[in-house]
Amino acid sequence: MSNLTREDILKLAQLARLELTEDEIAEYSSELSEILQYVEMLQAVDVGDLKPTNQVTGLTNITRDDVIKDYGYAIDDLRKNLPDQYEGQIKVKRMIG
Amino acid sequence: MSAWLPISEIARLVQTGELKAVDLVEQALATISEKQDYNAIIVTLEARARERAMAIDAQPTGRLAGVPFIAKDNFLVFGADTTAASNILRGFEAPYQATAIERLEAEGAICVAKANLDAFAHGSSTENSDFMTTKNPYDTSRVPGGSSGGSAAAVMLDMAPFALGTDTGGSIRLPASYCGAVGYKPTYGLVSRSGVVAMASSTDVIGPITKTVADAALVLDVMSGRDDLDGTTIDADPAGYAELEKSLAGKKVGVIKEYMAEGVAPEVKAQIEAAIATIKAAGAAVVEVSLPSLPSALAVYYIICPAEVSSNLSRYDGQRFGHSYADATSLEESYKKSRSTGFGKEAKRRIMIGTYVLSSGYYDAYYKKAQTVRTKLINEFNEALQSVDFLLGPTAPDIAFKIGENIDDPLKMYLTDILTVAANLVGVPSISIPAGTAHDMPVGLQIMAAQRHDRQLLGFAKEVEGLLV
Numbered sequence: 001m002s003n004l005t006r007e008d009i010l011k012l013a014q015l016a017r018l019e020l021t022e023d024e025i026a027e028y029s030s031e032l033s034e035i036l037q038y039v040e041m042l043q044a045v046d047v048g049d050l051k052p053t054n055q056v057t058g059l060t061n062i063t064r065d066d067v068i069k070d071y072g073y074a075i076d077d078l079r080k081n082l083p084d085q086y087e088g089q090i091k092v093k094r095m096i097g
Numbered sequence: 098m099s100a101w102l103p104i105s106e107i108a109r110l111v112q113t114g115e116l117k118a119v120d121l122v123e124q125a126l127a128t129i130s131e132k133q134d135y136n137a138i139i140v141t142l143e144a145r146a147r148e149r150a151m152a153i154d155a156q157p158t159g160r161l162a163g164v165p166f167i168a169k170d171n172f173l174v175f176g177a178d179t180t181a182a183s184n185i186l187r188g189f190e191a192p193y194q195a196t197a198i199e200r201l202e203a204e205g206a207i208c209v210a211k212a213n214l215d216a217f218a219h220g221s222s223t224e225n226s227d228f229m230t231t232k233n234p235y236d237t238s239r240v241p242g243g244s245s246g247g248s249a250a251a252v253m254l255d256m257a258p259f260a261l262g263t264d265t266g267g268s269i270r271l272p273a274s275y276c277g278a279v280g281y282k283p284t285y286g287l288v289s290r291s292g293v294v295a296m297a298s299s300t301d302v303i304g305p306i307t308k309t310v311a312d313a314a315l316v317l318d319v320m321s322g323r324d325d326l327d328g329t330t331i332d333a334d335p336a337g338y339a340e341l342e343k344s345l346a347g348k349k350v351g352v353i354k355e356y357m358a359e360g361v362a363p364e365v366k367a368q369i370e371a372a373i374a375t376i377k378a379a380g381a382a383v384v385e386v387s388l389p390s391l392p393s394a395l396a397v398y399y400i401i402c403p404a405e406v407s408s409n410l411s412r413y414d415g416q417r418f419g420h421s422y423a424d425a426t427s428l429e430e431s432y433k434k435s436r437s438t439g440f441g442k443e444a445k446r447r448i449m450i451g452t453y454v455l456s457s458g459y460y461d462a463y464y465k466k467a468q469t470v471r472t473k474l475i476n477e478f479n480e481a482l483q484s485v486d487f488l489l490g491p492t493a494p495d496i497a498f499k500i501g502e503n504i505d506d507p508l509k510m511y512l513t514d515i516l517t518v519a520a521n522l523v524g525v526p527s528i529s530i531p532a533g534t535a536h537d538m539p540v541g542l543q544i545m546a547a548q549r550h551d552r553q554l555l556g557f558a559k560e561v562e563g564l565l566v
Binding site for chain 1: 189
C-alpha cells in the first residue's frame, strides 16, 4: 500500500493538525507515494528474529533526583515568547464551544 | 590559506595579550559583512559579541579565549534570535541557551553570528531555508550542501575559525564535503543536545565545522561530555580530544564496498581511491569490507527521521512560542492555521510522512520494520569494526549540485544523504575531510570508527589530512 489517495492525505493532515491547499494535496499525494515506494524496499529485507532498535549507545533508565534545580532563568524571559498571555499565564483560544 | 590561525594559537595569543578579542570579533564581523552576498548568515550578534570581547580582553582566560565562532541558527544563544531558518520561529528570542554554547563561552569563545540552514535542518542544500539559499564558496551557482550549509560556507569564507553544525543524517559532513571543510559528527550522545532545535532525536548530534582536524578536535573537547539536561549524553574520553596521537601506521582500514559501487561519480571515486592509495603507502593495512544492509540505510532513515520529526514538530502549535495565527476563533483552528501558515513545504512533507508511518495500521510495516533493519545494520557495523579500526568511503556520491537542480524532486534530494545516514542510524562517529577536487569542486573523504572511538578517529583523520594536503 503506497499510493496515497486524496482521502489519505486529508486524514493525515487532520492527524497532524495541518490544513492543506488543493495544490499541496495534489503535490503531497504524488510525492509521498513516490517516497513510500522507495522505502517499500525494506519489506524485502529478512530480519529473522532481530529486535527493533530503541537506543543506540546502550543507555537505560537515566534518572535524576526529583528536586528543584535553579538554572537562574528569569520567569519573564521564559514568558517573553508567548503569543498571548493574561496575568502571566498562557492564553489560548476557546476550547469548548 | 586561512585568514585565521589555528584555534589553540589564537587562544594562546589572546591569553598573553598579543591578540585582542575585540579585534578578532571586528575581523569576523567585517568578513561577514564583506561576504554577505553568499547568504551564509541569518543574523549577526554584534553588540553581544563586542561586549563579550571586551570582558575577555579584561580577563583573557579560557582554552578558546577570544575565538569567534558561528552557530547554526538552530542553537539557542541567550538573548539572540533563533529561527532554525523557519518562518514559524521568526522573531523567537532564546530565553536560555544550548549547553554546547554555554561550554564554549565558558572557555572564552564568542558567538558572532547565526548561520543559515535548511529550515529545521530538513535538507541537503539550504534551499529549504524559509529565508534564502546559501551559495557555495567555490562556485556561487552551486549549493553548499546541507543542512549546515551556512556554517560550512562561513568557515570557508573565513568569517570565523569555526562554526557549529548539527548532523541528523549527514548535515555536518555533507556541507563540509561540498565546501572543502572538515566536518565532525561525534558518537551519538557525546555532545549535549539541550538547547538545540530538535529534528530526529535518536540520530541528532552536534559537531564542529572547521578547516583542520586539530581545530575540530579542540572544539569537540570543550563541548563534549555528560549533561544533566540531556539524558542521552555519554561520558567524554578521559584522555580528551585536544591532544591527538599519531595513529596511522599499523592501523587496519576497511574500504566500504557498497560506498564504492555504482551511483558514485567516477571523478569522486578516483579521488577517494587516490586517498586510499596514499593511506596504504603511509603504512595502514587496507582491506575491502562489505556491509550488505547499507543499501537499505536510506530507506530506514527516511522512515525513522520523519517519524521523529513529526513528533518533535508537534510542539509548534502556536500557543507557547513562535508564529501564532491571530484570527482563529477556536483552539483547534489556531493549531491548524498556525502550523499551516508557519511551516514550510519540507517540514509539512516530513510531518505528513512521519504521521503516516506512525499511524495505526502502518506502524508495524514501516516504523517497526525500519527500527529492526536498523538493528541489522548496527550488527553489521559492529562486526566490521571488530576486524578493522576504521571504515572509509566518500562522504557524498557527487560534488555539490547546482542551485535549483533537485528542488522539485524530494526523493532525489534525499538521495544525496545516501552515504552519510548510516553513521547516524548506528551512532558511530564519522568525519569528512577534504580529499582533492573533481571538476574544480571539493570532494570529501568519510572515515568512521566504532562508538566512543572519537579520539582514535580524530587522531587517524589528522594524519590522513596531513598526507592529503
